[in-house]
Amino acid sequence: MATALDPAANMYGRKPGRSLAVAFAVMVALFAIGPFVTYPVFLMNALCFSLFACAFNLLIGYVGLASFGHALFFGWASYVTAFTAKSWGLSPELAIVAGMAAAAVLGVVVGSLAIRRQGIYFAMITLALSQMMYFFALQAKFTGGEDGIQGVPRGRLFGMFDLSDEMTMYAFVVVVVLAGFLLIYRIINSPFGEVLKAIRENEQRAVSLGYAVDRYKLVAFVLSATLSGLAGSLKALVFQLASLTDVHWTMSGDVLLMTLLGGLGTVFGPVVGAFVVVAMQTYLAPFGQWVLVIQGAVFVICVLAFRRGIVGEIARLLRVAL
């Protein structure tokens, strides 16, 4: 089914390694000079969403599974990190691990239910389950309901680095996001990743070749959920806040938009998409509900005329892999 999902980003790679390495170097350089040009908080926000979108892309871009419920993992990891850091006084690295563990557990549960159906049913199931967990977050005591968990301490990383310092926090976020990015790149280029792409291209054939397709899908789902959780945990520390916004279905829509706009199944697309969407939300905030209208319009345009996304189009024009 999913050949249409892969806008052939990798087809033109004459020397795929070189274009990717150059793009990666440019990206790292931009992250390094970023805080001297614009607000670190804006950048950290966009970086968290970059990781979120990359984790999401692992599933939709490389396995062809469209989840409409990824806010579930992002939001619940941020709750768990915020709660353990604030109420239990865990150090930031342990609080993040706790958030990721929660996201992984949720990923196993949601993933094993959702992979029982294909295609658009998969999207509806993940959406419904994430809405269920949204209601739990609304009613549960520890999440603070409408108020969320506020005033989360950033703490000292490994007892050494004081994260309340903005630049230290920024450096930490960059390192974690780059590590997550490289891990995802490693996954999609491993033998495991090749099987995932085979499932995307032709699930029946992958089954007939003897691959336990459901198990591969579940592992990919859990990996994607866990890394989404890492992004959510980071965001909780950056903003010192975990709130209902992060578990709401609109967040799942946002990450979908970022990935689609940047380019489904491209390596750098989700990062570009995340920066564009976060910038849009930040600078259009004074226009209130028009943000919603514009986001919706971008969705429509992407689907009708621009299915490769920004990075996919650039890769096609330059005839390189990105």
Place this chain on the structure above:
Amino acid sequence: MFEIFGIPSQALFGQLLLGLINGSFYALLSLGLAVIFGMLNIINFAHGAQYMMGAFAAYLLLQYLGLNYWGALVIAPLVIGAIGIVIERLFLQHLRKLDPLYGLLLTFGLALVIEGLFRNAYGSSGQPYQVPPALQGGRNLGFMFLPNYRAWVIALSVVVCFATWFAIERTRLGSYLRAATENPVLVRAFGINVPRMVALTYGFGVALAALAGVMAAPIYNVSPQMGSDLIIVVFAVVVIGGMGSIMGAVLTGFALGIVEGLTKVFYPEASNTVIFVLMAIVLLIRPAGLFGRRA
């Protein structure tokens, strides 16, 4: 007045009635989704927004043209259905050869645009809409009080659902429709204008959503976000029922409304989530859905 399982009958039947009302809307909306899915093979994410547009159409027709509820019940679905046909011609027809996922993404974008536009114009707070005079008041059935308007909503939705089922499963037009679902190329070869039929089907599904919106206007407030939360529950209903059968979608809708109503009586904390939990259980036991065929 008597008690059942320690619950006053008034409360029990009152919640059952509310459940049936919700079930009427679930049934109408999942019916529309099933009709659209059958013909276009896409999930219409804008269904909730179109339901909201139906309610707003009733409100605006009353506000600016003085058209009452009964007029709106006819005009609103026609207008919104016509908008649906335009949407199909402008956007959806270009997606026919693509992965069905793109239809979901496009209609999701449309839902955001529509909701955003209405929020800009009318804010997030609800607008009240009066119950039509002929249906005000209610009657005492002895074990509970039945408001006339609610009885009307349930009756109308049963009639509409049955009529739709009849039209699709038992008439000549319906047989063309089902044939075109199975093999559009062959049906075109018989001289039937399939693209026009697809557009009309989408318009019809959208009109069903708008009709539900008009019916909902006097019960819930008319607000821009009234559709978006509802549509997610309806998705769960559709997963439980499976979209293979029209009757299945309707029955599942009503049944889940009742289950939700009963949950409100016995364990109110779970009333928001019970349908999702049921969905998870159905996925474990019967992954294709209660009425679904294995795809």
